[in-house]
Amino acid sequence: MARSVWKGPFVDGYLLAKAEAAKASARNEIIKIWSRRSTILPQFVGLTFGVYNGHKFLPVQVNENMVGHKFGEFSPTRTFSGHAADKKARRG
Numbered sequence: 001m002a003r004s005v006w007k008g009p010f011v012d013g014y015l016l017a018k019a020e021a022a023k024a025s026a027r028n029e030i031i032k033i034w035s036r037r038s039t040i041l042p043q044f045v046g047l048t049f050g051v052y053n054g055h056k057f058l059p060v061q062v063n064e065n066m067v068g069h070k071f072g073e074f075s076p077t078r079t080f081s082g083h084a085a086d087k088k089a090r091r092g
Contacts, residue, residue, distance in 0.1 A: 009039035009068075019044055032057055036072030051075035 003010060012035040022031055023043070030050040045064055050057030051071045058075045060066075066074065 009041065011035075011038045011041060016041075016043075019047060022047055030057070030059055033071065036070065036075065038071055040066045040069055040071060042067050053077045 012033075015033055015035055015038050018031050018033070020043075022029070028048065030048050032050040032052070034052045036051060036053075040062055042064075044062045045067065047062055049060045049062065049071065051060050051074065053075045054077050060071065060074045
C-alpha cells in the first residue's frame with residue numbers, strides 16, 4: 001500500500017543531511033546508510049550510497065530513473081543459489 005500523497009515521501013532526517021554535505025564537498029565518496037525504507041529524492045541523483053543489506057554495504061549509484069523508489073529495492077538481502085533440481089539435471 002502506498003503512502004498518502006499529502007504526507008509526502010518518507011526520508012530519514014540524517015540521510016538528507018549526509019546527502020547535502022556530500023553535494024557541498026563535491027567529493028565522490030560512498031555515503032553509508034542503513035535506511036532501506038527511505039525514498040530516493042531528486043536531490044540524491046548523482047550520489048553513490050552504500051545501502052546495508054544486513055551483511056555488507058552494497059554501492060548504489062543513483063540516477064534519474066530511481067527517483068520515487070526505495071533504497072532497499074536496489075540492495076537485495078537474499079542471494080539465490082539456484083534450485084536443487086538444477087544440479088541433478090546438469091550432471092546427467
